[in-house]
Amino acid sequence: MRNFENAVEKVRIGKAAAELVASGALFLTPGTTVETTATAIAERRPAGLQVVTNSTVAAAILERCPGISIHLTGGIWLANNRALGGPAAVETVEKYRCDLAITNIGAIDAAGCLLEYRDEEVVVARAMLRNARQKVLLADHTKFSRVATFKLGHLRDVTTLVTDRAPIRATAMLLHEARCRMVLAERT
Structure with missing residues (x-):
């Protein structure tokens, strides 16, 4: 796994998010917090799970689980996240309807x-959210104070936020208005 900021918090978020995953179909986007979620899913060794992802890292983590079927999207190579993006990836995602989408975010x-740093990733994540019944956003506490350029969506577009700390009151109000459930990852 790559080195990343807020590693302890992201591992806690990943474990909490993995608890939301059952058998069925799952979209996973690229990113370090999603990678910790993939690791936690792999540790649980679920059977009957289909994963559609544009993250080669998540696919490599999950490959050790024989009960998981992995579908890579194809697309343009995005070296920064070891992922696939662009129109070809979107076209593949549009062929699926998953029970759950799990994505992380650059900033809120x-x-x-919900903001990201690269449009090639945003278009794929947006397609995943559009084609999922439940949408889970992973965000450590630092994401609430950052800015980024490309808009993925809004808090009202996700059903669940998994985070490591309760956000400030104004953000908590936005979550309430958006009817977005918040899951606080337990401290170990």
């Missing part, structure tokens, strides 16, 4: 907009 602004 004061208005509740």
